[in-house]
Amino acid sequence: MKVKTEKGNVILEGVECINLDLTLDCGQAFRWVKQDDGSWNGVAFGKFLNIAQDGSTVILRDTDLDTYEKIWRHYFDFDKDYAAICATLKKDSLIAPTVDEYYGIRILNQDSWEALCTFVISQQNNIKRIKGIVERLCTAYGDELENGWHTFPSAERLSALSVEDFEALGTGYRAKYLERLSKAVAGGELDLDGIKSMSLDEARKTLLGIYGVGVKVANCALLFGFEFYDAFPVDVWMKRVMEYYPDGLPECFDGIGGIAQQYLFHWARNNL
């Protein structure tokens, strides 16, 4: 992969195994909005980005090389060999056609707090409505960037809100979870940074101690916000997929089960 800057844009050439449309709209992140020209606008780690893809070329607009190195390089997981990962997954004949069909789905390395918070919102909810709630949350309590977009609000900021404030965003019965979660993180009871260095079981156990976080939400947060690529979230869609794996998951999923899951999840939503 070659990285260069041109007219204020960062351009990546020769990127393997990437499909921006699938990656940004597969239900792992809730803040990316597709533009009329096919590019995507979004905010992560306090920065706005417009990103577009033309085959194996990826163009990052409204950013610079320094921000690319500090944020986007890791966010989009550009250093991981997804082509090799897909080849490994395809040893399982069941997932092979799905990997071919949706080739290029990547796991985004999102901010831990944002991932945990948005997946608490996600429970018993649909993706469209989750996006709406997250956007209202950011508009109301995030910091405004120069072009009108807002950052995801910090735990400190949200710890000042009441249950009623969260309800006003349309979070429904999840409001009480968000209220306690924000205070727990802001107050230091829950150390998110420490979780990344734990084992998967230990990390999951820690997250399960939070009011409003169950197995599914914990696994989503671990996969999308804490770099546990082996976390395997099972929601209503994945429960349907799991009927195809009555004997458990194949060995070739070891260590990368979360990536396999994302392909299967996408397949299920389109076919079941």
Add this chain to the structure above:
DNA sequence: GTCCAGGCATGCA
């Protein structure tokens, strides 16, 4: 009107 969505806490056996 009913059913469903990237589920969880609670109570009960």
Add this chain to the structure above:
DNA sequence: TGCATGCATGGA
């Protein structure tokens, strides 16, 4: 340990 139930909201 496992299973049944209530829960907010909005789109289909």
